[in-house]
Amino acid sequence: MNSIPNPKLYELTRSIANWYFSTFYDYTQSGKENIPAKGPVIFAANHVSFYDPPAIGACLHRQINYFARDTLFKGLFGKGLVQIGTIPVARENAEVKSLKAIFKALKAGGAVAIYPEGTRSPDGLLAEPKPGAGMIACKSRATIIPVRLFGTYEAYGRQRKAPKIGGRIHIAYDRPMTPEELDPGKQHPERYLEASRRIMARIAELRMPSEVVC
Template identity: 40%
Template sequence: MSPSVDKPLEPLPTYRRGLAKAVWYGMTSTAIWCVAKLVYRLRIEGQRRVPMEGPVVLVANHQSHLDPPLVGGATRRQLSYLARDTLFKGPLGWLIRSYDAVPVDRDGSGLAGLRATLKRLKLGGAVLVFPEGTRTPDGELQPLKPGFLTLVRRSKATLAPIGFDGPYHVWPRGAKAPRLTGRIAMHYGEPIGPAEVAELGDDDLLTLVRERIATAMVGAQALNRR
């Protein structure tokens, strides 16, 4: 009887955007990263913790308008973003669409946006979510909203926590434009895999996500003190 031969593991599916959008994303993300390094002495730690294949939901504290492009420039794979449907108008709308963003109706049920996001995750995409729902008013981590948990469970995604330190001081809520001084740091925390997600109820999982983001924020603060 011949010995059994293990079948090679099939690669995980990974969502791919069109070539033009992929090139545009890569160029602008690199430019943003370079500017942040020069102006805000951006420091990043732990980005290799984000899986390069398969569905991933990145969850971060939300300190300013700078957060989405900073994550896009620092993360090693291209991300999908969620944006209010009212922003998809005029020049800003063109820019948002160029990043293949998903429109979300915050005044309605938001089901269309959730379905589109879930579809991308099931195709192996990576999506950035700010579980606080809006920018912090004081720089501190606010209570997390549980809506993203449905996406994580149904897509069997890995949760990748990120902590920011500095964007709030550079561009606080209510300011019309960012300051050109200050320091920014990002720390990628320990991921939460699909198996661990499946073992926890929503309350326990939300608590764990908050703990991981808070720990990542401490890591970012330590980076800024070095």
Template identity: 30%
Template sequence: MTTTEAPRTRLKPQAYRDPRPPEHFARYHRRARERDPDWIYELCRFVLTPYTVGFYRARARGLENVPPFGPAIIAPNHFSFLDHFFVAVYLRRKVRFVAKSQLFKPPLDFVLTHAGVIPIRRGVVDEEAFTSALTVLERGGLVVMYAEAGRSRTGELGRPRWGLGRLALESGAPVVPTAIVGTERARDWRRLRFPQVTVAFGTPMAFERVERPRRQQSQRASELVFERVRELHTRLRAERSRR
């Protein structure tokens, strides 16, 4: 099996801490908890679907594994900002993403807020983000949380973090392990290179609900989910190398 090359496009350094105080994000969390995504979500889907499906020839597998109703967590690997769109484009349900707080700056914050995105402050235990995500799940919503808690910048899968496991255990919602292949080269659009992208939704995983899981419990749950993600990802890349 040939190994996919890491992205060659120069990447901006990641900012792991947001200097803004937690109070700055209160209005975003309030809206995420009280209101569903509105027409902005549908507009983004309408505008971006031709781009993701046309240029990147995006394909989806295992759509039947995503619950048609009720709470669920989609847990993909993460290479690119475009992963949000590739995950959501084929789903009939509106999904609520947990995204880094640094994205919530004008004018993008208007789009993110109306699209139902939940901000999370990296580098700290952001209780408000977990409360917002749990509120959405309690209302029967669909939440996307990346197992790696950030983008892998090597072209290879990163390692799972405990946040996904905590959300799964505290909510008791089924978790859909999801693999995305191709977006590790998605930044090459500047060189007019658009790699084909495939998204595979795996069989949902069930966890017994734990009201206050320990960090070790949460980490173990994340690892179990990511093992499935890794299996799906490895299978997709093996298929691609045989073409």
């Protein structure tokens, strides 16, 4: 069982994204050794840019299910999104449909990328999380990899109409968080929000190293 319908097309798309970031940016990573080779994984990242989804996984051979607006799923491009395992986010019933797709991917042993803040930061700074990511983490019992993106806001933040070429983009992958580490338990009055806060606290601790050996 695979959460990516067409792994070969996904790998081609990933390779192109990796070439793009490596060619036009100083694209580096740290902590890739923390990523499990198999089993359900949630990449929980800060969200500051249009670049975030491809930047998270372009350098990884672990295939990831991403999200895209349902309006993009049209024609040949839409079919391609489906084939590489992209999860559509609908304007109506978005939460229910997206959650079902997330849990289905994780149940298949796949990986998904989610953003505890829920939306792109307007200024590149970390924001307060929403309970959704914590709920997914607690219910799925998947391994959580906190991820922090550096430089993607400067390159293509939500205020930019076009990307700025050049500059450094760094992706930091933290050590895994176990379900026991992030879940405060069913008796906690804000169980899911507290889980999201714990994830965001780990993201906030990540720093961009001064020197990276790729």
